[in-house]
Amino acid sequence: xxxxxxxxxxxxPVASAARSESPTLRLVRRxxxxxxxxxxxxxxxALIAASxxxxxxxxxxxNAVDPAATLQPPSWEHPMGTDHIGRDVFARFLYGGQLSLRxxxxxxxxxxxxxxxxxxxxxxxxxxxxxxSSWLTDVLLSFPDILLALAIIAVLGPGITNAMLAIGxxxxxxxxxxxxxxxxxxxxxxxxxxxxxxxVRDGQILLRHILPNALRTLLVxxxxxxxxxxxxxxxxxxLGLGAQPPTPExxxxxxxxxxxxxxxxWLTVFPGLGIFLSVLAINLLGDAIGDAVAGxxxxxxxxx
Numbered sequence: 001x002x003x004x005x006x007x008x009x010x011x012x013p014v015a016s017a018a019r020s021e022s023p024t025l026r027l028v029r030r031x032x033x034x035x036x037x038x039x040x041x042x043x044x045x046a047l048i049a050a051s052x053x054x055x056x057x058x059x060x061x062x063n064a065v066d067p068a069a070t071l072q073p074p075s076w077e078h079p080m081g082t083d084h085i086g087r088d089v090f091a092r093f094l095y096g097g098q099l100s101l102r103x104x105x106x107x108x109x110x111x112x113x114x115x116x117x118x119x120x121x122x123x124x125x126x127x128x129x130x131x132x133s134s135w136l137t138d139v140l141l142s143f144p145d146i147l148l149a150l151a152i153i154a155v156l157g158p159g160i161t162n163a164m165l166a167i168g169x170x171x172x173x174x175x176x177x178x179x180x181x182x183x184x185x186x187x188x189x190x191x192x193x194x195x196x197x198x199x200v201r202d203g204q205i206l207l208r209h210i211l212p213n214a215l216r217t218l219l220v221x222x223x224x225x226x227x228x229x230x231x232x233x234x235x236x237x238x239l240g241l242g243a244q245p246p247t248p249e250x251x252x253x254x255x256x257x258x259x260x261x262x263x264x265x266w267l268t269v270f271p272g273l274g275i276f277l278s279v280l281a282i283n284l285l286g287d288a289i290g291d292a293v294a295g296x297x298x299x300x301x302x303x304x
Contacts, residue, residue: 030292040284051097104230110168115175123183227282
């Protein structure tokens with residue numbers, strides 16, 4: 001009787017693809033398995049595309065005044081009606097979307113960059129830097145985000161640039177605290193200890209081992225923070241502290257339309273709908289990213 005021969009079972013293409021798939025691609029794939037993420041992405045992309053394509057979708061100047069066409073309801077000529085001085089609301093909605101969405105993105109990127117940088121070094125090195133940043137974070141977090149932004153605007157003065165700066169500063173402590181907490185846990189992991197043992201420099205450890213894993217949970221805050229920043233920017237413009245007339249911006253449009261809410265509902269409904277849909281879409285994406293991050297393994301163990 002002949003001896004049994006050993007058989008080789010090659011890995012299936014699916015298994016090979018799963019092993020070779022990058023963590024980023026895996027995170028994206030898991031995120032868009034969620035129906036909420038799919039809906040949110042479609043709505044958000046539609047708003048972004050419409051805003052960017054404003055010159056193609058309308059030939060009207062958003063600031064052009066037509067006294068003969070004041071407070072006209074939505075029609076084929078004016079899809080979203082006109083305001084109290086005859087400006088086309090559809091044109092102002094599209095161009096206002098460019099500014100409102102840009103405010104949220106720039107403000108949160110500014111706040112995240114500073115907050116993550118401080119939290120990264122504070123959590124890794126500890127000492128006086130950690131103590132000082134923790135104290136500052138506690139002080140800043142004692143103020144609601146919008147109240148802190150209002151205090152900063154009071155010092156800097158009204159204007160869309162100052163509003164973005166104020167919103168970004170208001171989000172710094174949230175990113176500092178979350179980053180510091182992540183780093184405190186990650187720096188004790190075995191792959192970080194192994195990197196130190198073989199002489200990898202601190203900068204490489206921070207950039208190649210700690211930051212990629214800290215960013216996984218920060219992605220959720222970053223995504224949801226964009227929606228919160230859009231809402232804060234609209235609130236500041238509504239109060240007259242952000243975009244200044246005649247600049248089209250959704251919050252400023254709400255402020256201008258509130259005086260005519262009984263006789264011209266379209267002046268508040270359409271900009272309010274833009275704010276609502278953009279924030280809702282971003283929050284749906286944030287929830288899906290949070291679920292995807294919870295099921296994604298950490299990255300580490302690379303030798304530098």
